[in-house]
Amino acid sequence: MAQESFGTSVVEAELAITGATVQIVRFHLDEPTNRIFHRDDHYWLDLCLSPRPEKARGCYSERWGPHRFERLGDILLLPPGETLHIRTDGQGEQISVVCEIERRAIDRWLGGGIEWTDRRLAASLDIVHPHIRSCLFRLAGEARQPGAGSDILTKMIAGQLAIDVARYCQAIAEGPITGGLASWRLRLIDRRLERPGPMPTLGELAEHCALSVRQLTRGFQSSRGCTIGEHIAHTRIEMAKRQLGSDDSIKGIAFGLGFASPSSFAYAFRRATGITPRQFRQRQMGKRG
Template sequence: MAVSTNSMRIEAELSAPIAAVQLVQFHFDEPPDSVFHEDHRYRLDLCLTPRPRNARASYPERWGGDRFERLGAVFLVPPGEAMRARSDACGDQSSLLCQIDPKAMQKWFETDLTWDDRHLAAGLDIRNTTVQGLMMRLAEETKNPGFASEMLVELIAAQLGIELYRYQKGVEDLSKQGGLAPWRLRLIDERLKELPAMPTLAELADLVGLSVRQLTRGFRISRECSVGEYVAQSRVELAKQMLASEQSVKATAYTLGFSSPSSFCYAFRRATSETPGQYRQRIGLGR
């Protein structure tokens, strides 16, 4: 049975000794601006529908009130940290929340994970396909529980713990290998939100004060993909947000700078394997 709490409705949940999982539906009557605090567990959040436009977050007790970083499809809040989340749009959003007991992670790794400024920022946008895949498997199991669901949740939570440990260590390695500073990545993300023209490599390099060669090398180290691939994926995510807001396909196409709706539909299908209409139908908006 669904449980309602303010603007959050719990659709389904599973629990195990070391982890708890919930499928939740958020409804925002106005652009959200809220602070939540995780006292005892790691909180992983996977957005199953596009996040509201310009979703971003801050750790006000660490960063002060002015610094916000992009909030990705998957983010992590460590225990004992207060996170403030904002966006520029209202509406509905579905997410999978997974909370993991830090004592279990201490036992597995015989150490605590370190959460300094660099690691906190990296945790707001976890672009790790393994983590996303494990979270999607938890979402499927929570929606349609089967035999030994509790044991499966515990096993996947343990895998997630391992991947998070590797991810955190990878953040340290990226810094040593010459990845881009968080403020440079933030400037690039902010530029990609500007419509309709996409930036050139030279423009982005000038924006962050690097040569094109330094930008392309550092960006690949930081994001594990090329600048071009990242720009293309960012445009896809922006298109999904527009389609989820019930903006017409035609308006979305021209806002994103396409010459015609048909060229947008072709590009969207090539990137996502479904048409804009099929995407809207899948997320419950019809055609």
């Protein structure tokens, strides 16, 4: 695994489980990232707790060639045996929950393995799955502050995570490309969701893609392994994280993103991240200080 252009890192907490390890890592990125990742016998999951650096993107260059880079979401999965090239344009600090799970722990639920098609590889770079997110958050919590019965609990959570990852992989359609959305439609959706202002309706997105709402929702689930509603909610939280780094008021951010009230924004943000918007902003300000 290459180490160039990645700054330094500090492991803030670590948890060892049978068949898996979990770390909370603080990366200090002193320049744009340009790094190669590869694991032979482990699945590697990364949940970014802070906004990813500007234009974070990944490329399975041995499969796609050197020029096709796709956007990274806040959860990414590197399958064993695959090589992922990650680049960013920005620098700064990033905090991630990094979980490595032995190959056999997940493959046992896949009938011994799975074919990593182009669609599955693309979906691995932006996982929007509430159960996977919840498991990673809980493991991070146990790593930071283990409690009574922690050994048993963490084994159970890791086991659930392995099953949820296997199910996610299986949910990505294996059929012909007509079973999912074309990549240009997925890019249209992502670009529309990243515009300032309230999130679009399903009808608006369907019209944008020249599809019916039914075609949009079924095709998106087939392509990304999550519902388009989950993806919209995830994108809105990611936009909120970026805006909380500005001087805009939390109330203004809430209404600007289409939330009915600051309290509904705080509830959605806390459910997704484990902390309130105000706490997130305070942490960001602390890091800049």
